[in-house]
Amino acid sequence: MIDSDGVLRNSTAEDQSRNLEQLRSTMQGAQGDLAKATDLRLISLKGIQQMVLEAQKQGKSIPEDVYCLGGLTRIDYVFVYPERNDIVIAGPAEPWAIGPQGSIVGKNTGSPVVNLDDLATAFRYVDQARNGGVSVSIDPTEQGYRQFNQALRNLGGNVNPSQSAPALARAFGPQQVTLSGLPADSHMARVILAADYRMKLYGMNLAKPPVAGLPSYMEMIQNRSNASTQIQSRWWMACDYDAITHSKDRLAWKISGQRIKTMTETEAFDQQGQRKQTGKADPVAKKWADNFTKKIGELAVKDPVFGELRNVMDLCLVAALIESQNLQSLAACDLSSILGNRGQIETIKLDVAKSLDPQISFLQTAQGLLVSASGGVMIESWYFATQIKENESVGEAKVATAKLDNDKIWYQ
Known part of the structure; x- marks a missing residue:
């Protein structure tokens, strides 16, 4: 949750229970064909636009099934239909419900569903994403580092992390949030910030991950005698896609790959708290990052914010693909009313x-007190949208779905 001062905090159990009750009371769930899970559901963007405009014309709320994009949990394909003046996104889908953490998730797999709000945000800010990508970073301030170093000097040589942690944390002070590429008040911004925050907690041993085999970085490094107190590791999550494949006529596009990977780099800090990138990775930090990447699929279900981040990355990539490859012109369609x-x-x-x-997490080493505090998310959708290659088998997937009715929004 975010308080009135703009400070991100963990919500209380009471807050979570109240929010869950409210969300579940307003959720109807999937009806008709949408109540059935499918490996491939096609979502008409033109149809979504028409439904939104019709609801607004009648003064009604956007239908739940439209907001949930038919229960789509991943985007695997983008199909272009010039004869229907339409662009279709496709992937696995299932009926939805409010999960234990408050996310809208698939009833069968627990994977978060793709939503209309994030779709609209990804398309509206696709040009901003072109110039530097979408990113969030949570970092200590230079003043915080100076205050921390002064607090260490005041405590003397022997510091017990468990006893001194509260005082050192107060000296460290609030960490700053830096966001670029999209509105800070958007749902998408909240998702990438929350994912970064959760990754930090797991890496710094401040929260136990809900999956087995994922020890924290601080646990992995605790027996390392040569850990430097002035060189620290930073982690961030980034996109990880294979080359996008397309049919010869460029009417069918396939998206594949891990989706999310965790990366790391060491940073050097001086006594004034100024940070310098080293361009190198600590072996233990890289091992933790690789393990986090390996576990991201499980985490996407157990801690759905990582599944929501995966969906956000898919949407940013699709928006960049449609824009960079001029697919709206190819389809002779205008989706500007919603996108x-x-x-x-x-x-x-x-x-x-x-x-x-x-x-922040503290660990006493032979060289002093090791501090771990930094993290981030980087979505470079435009880079991956230009990594394309032809593969005619992608066109076969589109042929298998060729018989579409003009009056439908989704198909399976």
Whole structure:
């Protein structure tokens, strides 16, 4: 949750219970054919646009099945239909419900569903994403580092991390949140910030991950005698896609790959708290990052914010693909009413996170006190949208779905 001062905090059990009850009371769930799981459901973007405009014309809310994009849990294909003036996204889908953490998830797999709000945000800010990508970073301030070093000097040579941690954390002070490429008050921004926050907690041994075989970095490094107190590791999550394949006529596109990977680099800090990138990775930090990447599929279900991050990355990639490859022109369709900069979907506006209470982990080493505190997310959708190659088998997938009715929004 984010308080009135813009500080990100863990919500209380009471808050979570109240929010879950409210969300579940308003959720109807999938009806008709949408109540059946399928390996491939096709979602018409033109149909979604028409449904949104019709609801607005009648003064009604956007239907739940439209907001949940037919229960789509991943985007594997983009199909272009010039004869129907339409672009279709496709992937596995299932009936949905509110999960234990408050996310809208598939009833069968527990994977978060792709939603209309994030779709609209990805398309509206696709040009901003072109210039530097979408990113979030949670970092200590230079002042915080200076105060921390002064607190260490005040404590003297022998520091017991368990006893001194509260005082050192107060000296460290709030950590700053830096966001670029999309509105800070958007649901998408909240997702990537929350995913970064959760990754930090797991890496720093401040929360136990809900999956087996994922020890924290601090646990992995605790017996290492040569860990430097001035060189620390930073982790961030980034996109990880295979080359996008397309049919010869460029009417069918396939997206594949891990989706998310965790990367690391060491940073050097001086006594004034100024940070310098080293371009190198600590072996233990890389081992933790690789293990986190390996576990991301399990985490996407057990801690759904990572599944939501995966969906956000898919949507950013699809938006960049459609824009960079001029697919709207190829389809002779205009989706600007919902997806353009002046789109008519009123996206969710949330409180903006500006900082968070110090989330840091301390470990006593032979060289002093080791601090772990930094993290981030980077979505370079435009880079991956240009990594393309022809593969005619992708066109066969589109042929198998060729008989589409003009009056339907989704097909399976």
